[in-house]
Amino acid sequence: MPFLIPVLALAIFAQGTSEFMLAGLLLPLSADLDVDPPTAALLTSAFAVGMVVGAPLMAVFASRWRPRQTLVLLLVIFIAAHVVGALAPSFSLLLVTRVLAALANAGFLAIALATVRGIVAPAQTTRAVAVLLAGTTLATIVGVPAGAMLANAFGWRSTFWAVVLLCLPAVVALLLDRTLGAVPRSPRIDVRAEVAELRRRPVLVAVVLAVLVNAATFGVFTFLAVVGADAGIDAAWIPLLLAVFGIGAFLGVAATGRWGARWARTWIVVGAAATTVVWMVFGLAVSSVSAVFLGALIGGLLSFAVGSALIGRIVGEAEGAPVLGGAYATAALNLGAIGGPVLAGIGYSGVGTPGVLFVAAGITAVSVVLTPLLRR
DSSP: OOTHHHHHHHHHHHHHHHHHHGGGTHHHHHHHHTOOHHHHTHHHHHHHHHHHHHHHHHHHHHTTSOHHHHHHHHHHHHHHHHHHHHHOSSHHHHHHHHHHHHHHHHHHHHHHHHHHHHHSOGGGHHHHHHHHHHHHHHHHHHHHHHHHHHHHHHOTHHHHHHHHHHHHHHHHHHHHOOTGGGSOOOOOOOHHHHHHHHTSHHHHHHHHHHHHHHHHHHHHHHHHHHHHHHTTOOGGGHHHHHHHHHHHHHHHHHHIIIIIHHHTHHHHHHHHHHHHHHHHHHHHTTTOHHHHHHHHHHHHHHHHHHHHHHHHHHHHHOTTOTTTHHHHHHHHHHHHHHHHHHHHHHHHHHHSHHHHHHHHHHHHHHHHHHGGGSOO
8 A cells, every 4th residue: 555545644633633632622722712612612513514515615626736736735724724723812713713724624635535546456445545534533542632631731722733743744745755646637627527426326325324324423422521421430531431432433444444345335234233233222321431431432443434434435436526526525524523413412402411322323223224225
């Protein structure tokens, strides 16, 4: 596998860390910028919305340049947004930088996913996508805990500077890499034809399933600290709980990279059913500390195993959308990240922490019903 793949994964790790770390920064950030925590939480929503909107728009805009130029430019914009964010004197300016960072992140991830087909053999596509998404799962392992630790030690702004430092090696590596130089510039994009690709059943089914699975995943992850606290886990151990979920997620993506392509459709069908069972059992045992840690580990593993397989399937099926194929995958991830926490919040308001897990189980159950539509 080309060295470029882990280089792209490093950049995606930095970007994923930026997205997830805010979960551990709401209290110090809201106190410093004189807003309440719910208002501060809009930074996360703004980032996810920016990702959904930015994925197709930035992919179309960036198709005018060669992949390496595009990826470097988007990463530089992402860095600049974090520099301004680290220095931002007001919440409104910080909110603007989050949207800008999300647009750059969306474009980078979409181009990276779309470029995979040009630098690896077709049989390696699923594995290469899994390596890229491993950057996101590693961010869940270290992003929130490390962000919270940095904020406690040096203030919340230090986390933004840390993201900048993480991105710099990727910029240098992209500038020096020659693999992308052999990838031709995308042909002039036919937007109508590429959008029509989304209406093809194999692509549309994979996108819908990815949205559902990721909605359940991010709904649980968003409320995991609350679930742990309600089960009696001390606040000092909550970062460990989040890291356990991230470790499970990393193992799930790694498993998909190694074995997912071999069984493809079966991997998704069986994995979606298993994930539904785990979320349901987790909800029934949510008052037990040991069950919460175990549920976080297994739930993270299964949900990311299925989610990464679906993202790989979107990229592989959308052959007629060389530019927007990666954008469809990025949008699927983040539509789930927008809708999942909202639905999980409704479940929490209704019956407390078990409701978060029951909602997740319900969402993935819908995906199980739809899996027969996947092409064999």
